[in-house]
Amino acid sequence: MISRAKKVSDYKELNTTLPVTRYVDPETIYINLTNNRCKTYELNVEKGDYIRVAQIIGERSGGFFKQPIYSTVSGTVGETVKKHDGTGVEAEFITVKNDFKDELCRNVVDRPDSVIDAFTQADFVNIVKEKSIIGLGGSGFPTYIKLDTKEKINTVVVNAVECEPYLTSDYRLIKDTPEPVIKGLIYAMKALNAPEGVIAIKKTKIPLIEVLERELKRFKEYNIRLAKLEDYYPQGWEIETFKNAVGITVPIGELPMKYGIIGFNVSTCAAIYEAVKHNMPVVKRHFTINGDAINFPQNYRVRVGTNVRDLIKLSDGYVDDAKQINFISGGPMMGVSMPTDDIVITPTTTSILVLKSTDYKEEPCVRCASCVYSCPAGLQPVQIMNAVKRNDKTALANLEAKNCIECGLCAYVCTSKIHVTDYVRQGKQLLG
Amino acid sequence: MEIVKKTSPHLRRPNARVVRMMRDVTIALMPLVVFAIINHGLNAVFILLAAVLSMVLTEYVYYQIQDLKAGNGFTFKNKHCTIYNFSVITSGLIYGLTLPDQTPITVVIIGGVVGVFLAKLIFGGMGQNIFNIAAFARVFVVLSFGAAVGYSQFVDANAGATALGILNRNIVDANVTNSYALMTMFTGIGLPGSLGETSAMLILVGGIYLLLRRSFDVVVPLTYIGTVFVLSCAVMISQGIGFWYPMTHLLSGGLIFGAVFMATDPITSPVTRPGRIYFAFGIGVITFFIRLFGNLPEGVVFAILIMNMFVPAIDYAKWSHQKFNLRRLSIFSVVIALTILITIVGVNYAG
Incomplete structure (x- = not known):
């Protein structure tokens, strides 16, 4: 293939x-x-x-x-x-x-909308920092540092792509409770004084699009649109999402804020809403258990x-x-x-x-180049693999191995079932 | 039940298997095998059998000796053999199909043994070879036993020459269309030539099958055939001859066969898409130049082997890149323009 x-x-x-x-x-x-x-x-x-x-x-x-x-x-x-x-x-x-x-802590009280409306960027940053909100998509990066940016932000993107197979926790979060997500986005837009909000979602997730479109009718005064993206992996990679949803290509290794764009995960948005409105830290979250070796795959709160x-x-x-x-x-x-x-x-x-657990039988590389064709970061995984085997650091630097995002596609497509991603990881380590 | 630690990714593409790819090539070759047997009868059967078996057995013996030397003891099945993933069978079949029908069996066997040994095994087996095995074996046969290899039947006024033979003697000989109608060259029925190279139609059927199964990279044959087509069109326009000229170039010789089955061998081609386009373009130019200016009527296998040598250079880490950009495209366009210019000038002087 x-x-x-x-x-x-x-x-x-x-x-x-x-x-x-x-x-x-x-x-x-x-x-x-x-x-x-x-x-x-x-x-x-x-x-x-x-x-x-x-x-x-x-x-x-x-x-x-x-x-x-x-x-x-x-x-x-x-x-x-x-x-x-x-x-x-x-x-x-x-x-x-x-x-x-x-039993709730006594200081947890809802904030009235009138108070929130008067908030400045510093107020939002303080609340998010105080409630220790972090990137809930998995990065764990403190959200307040992102919110505290001094750059002029034009677009806030909610990443609802969830391109990883098997995972449905973001899907169910939007389906069940779309309102906190949208309100969280609105708060982020307010904090950053951003004129536009974008919810990036795969166009194949039709039920979610219906839910969000219905819900967005209630927030007509805000400039929020849905970006329906193609269904491919890794569409949820920040750079790929920004490119397809907003049309801005952020070079690898640079902060998107420099380009007037900022991204949050769906769960992070909902958490921002909970923190600002209800004064709550992250107490509960959506969680998926899935896979072919479990009896009842399920979404849990x-x-x-x-x-x-x-x-x-x-x-x-x-x-x-x-x-x-x-x-x-x-x-x-x-x-x-x-x-x-x-x-x-x-x-x-x-x-x-x-x-x-499946053990794949590795065969010799036939240089079919599926990995080169698939790499979203524009690398040549097979060449990186060969350079790692030769311990050739010059070639690794020329091949820009450090740009790898470890999305795993090169090993996924490999005709010979070679674990190419592992070699590329080694290459990154060799470069240091 | 035990929990095993592994590194991501934990999924693999279900259809990505070497066996599937190589088996598809074998299946795509089957119409040609049948066509060759119908056309040439038992001769074809013997040549193809000799070609495949010589390669398979050489490999088997080689790996058995290797295993014995490593002290692994003798087992009938040898796991290094590439017969299990159809790789060596594919090479053997392609090699056999490029041979003329009157090739002596001994020559076929010598070519097969030498080809698989020198082009594949001493480089380290499957995936390591620099040269296309079938092309190497074929060239070995041409260079070593040129006199013994010949076409027998369908003798016409030009004494058994193929259309390219006529064209090689005189670049713009209109006589060729009298001898061979384009339709005959497309279907390959009643045409002199190698066992499997004559029927463009059946080769294209195989190519379409491979394309649908995504078992080859369609960019290579398209660029290759396109290059030859464009260059021969340039000659056609500059010499003021008919459209039969480019069509004859496309349909004759091993061009389409080489483009679909030999140039697409992934092991001996570059790994980037631009690289593969340069590679196929290079094969196209060399093929056409050999046909036009060279001493040989046929240049496909030579062109493939010559470009095989340039694969590491094309793949050199400093300039190989996954995608085209404006700079690369403009340089490549200049190269194409220059090639066309050289062709036209060359034809004016050589013609």
């Missing part, structure tokens, strides 16, 4: 039609104290203390920013434990015993801090005939393989995929 991969089989049929299950609260909630961007933390509660939902229990700090740690449950504080989070790294968590009362094992149990466990499984956090193309299923859902964990 010598051709560009236009479409990746997406296996979403089942999960898009399933309604979201509100998961019964677990007994124990794990609240992440560290994550991949913040390595140190300070706690201001002790074992045995009673905490409420949305209460600040400490502060974690990364290299150049700090964010408060919020409780997502009401109950009693327990031990500090080490567990894996959705990025596959071991992080520290504090256990909280759920009292199932869901889970409390942040739930252990995935509880959800697996609720999805009726793994299929019987699966001897070896891959446990993946994120999508099948870019997701991270987990060493264990004992994973805690943090705000940035979007989904868990359980796939039967």
Whole structure:
């Protein structure tokens, strides 16, 4: 097969039609104290203390920013434990015993619209910073840093493409609750004083387009339009989305803000709305469990801090005939393989995929160049692979291996089933 | 049940398999095989069998010796053999189909053995070869046994020459259309020539099958045939001769066969789309120049081998690029214009 991969089989049929299950609260909630961007933390509660939902229990700090740690449950504080989070790294968590009362912290009060209307950019930035909103699509980048840009922003783009196969959590979020998403976008537009808002979505997701079009009629005073994009992978890559939705090509490695454009994930938008309007941090999120090795694929609305094992149990466990499984956090193309299923859902964990493990038999490369035709970053993966085998750094620099976004298409299309993406990753490491 | 750690991506394209690609080429060759057998009878059967078997067995023996030397012991099945993914069968069939029907069997076998050994095995087997195996074997036969290889039947006034033979002697000989009608050259019925190269129609059927299955890169044959067409049109206009001239060039010799089955061999072509276009353009120009100015009536296999040598240069990391841009396109256009100019000037002096 010598051709560009236009479409990746997406296996979403089942999960898009399933309604979201509100998961019964677990007994124990794990609240992440560290994550991949913040390595140190300070706690201001002790074992045995009673905490409420949305209460600040400490502060974690990364290299150049700090964010408060919020409780997502009401109950009693327990031990500090080490567990894996959705990025596959071991992080520290504090256990909280759920009292199932869901008592809200006293300072959580709704803001009236009149107050919000008078907000300036600094006010929005402060709220988002204070509620520790981060990129919920998986990046985990603090949203306030993006909102705090000094550049003139013309367009705010909501990335609702969700091009990874199997994943449906953003899909269900828009289908069930489109209003927070649109209002979050409006707040972002207000904060940045941007004249235009764009919701970028695949044109094949017709039910979502219907929902959004109906909903947008209520917000006619704002200049928000839907950008219906072609269905191919990796349409959800920021640069690709911007190019097709707004028509601006941002060079790889440059900040889109310089070009008057900024992008947020759907869940991030909804989180911005929750933070600004209801004064709430991210307490719950949409979560997909899917894959061919799980008995009941399902979308859940889970409390942040739930252990995935509880959800697996609720999805009726793994299929019987699966001897070896891959446990993946994120999508099948870019997701991270987990060493264990004992994973805690943090705000940035979007989904868990359980796939039967297949060992592909590698054959010699036949230079069919499907990878070259498919690479969205304009690279030549097969040449990079050969340069890595030769340990040829000059060639790697000439081939611009550092521009790789690890979308996984080169390995996906490979006729010889070679894991090309791995070689390109090695190439990036060689370049340093 | 056990959790295995792997690196992303965790999905693979279902239809992407080497076997599928190579098997498709074999299937696309089948109409030609049948046509050759109908036309040439048992001769064709023997030549094709000898071509395929000599290649398969050489490879088998080679890998068995390699395994024995590595101390792996003898097993009848050898996992290195590319017979399992049709690669060597494809090479053998293409090689056999390029041979004239009167080729002695010993010559076929020697060509096959030498071809697969020198062009494929000593380079490191499948995926490592620089030269197209079939083209290499064919050239070896032409250069070593030129006198023994000949066309037998359909003797006409020009004593068994193909249309290109006539054209090679006199660039603009209108006599060629008297000998061969274009329709005959398209269907290939009753035409002298190699076993599988005569029927443009059946080759195109195979090509369309490969295109539908996406088992070859259609850019290569299109550019190749297009180049020859444009250059011969340039000659046609400058010499004021009829449209039969470019059509004769397209339909005769191994041009379409080479374009569809030999130039498209992915292993011996560049990996970028612009690279493949330069590559096919180069083959087209060299083929046409050999036909026009060279000593040989037929240049397809030579052109393919010559351009095979330039593949690493085309793929050189410093200038190879995934897509065309304005600069690359304009330079390439200048090269095309210059080539046409050289052709016209050359024909005026050589003609």
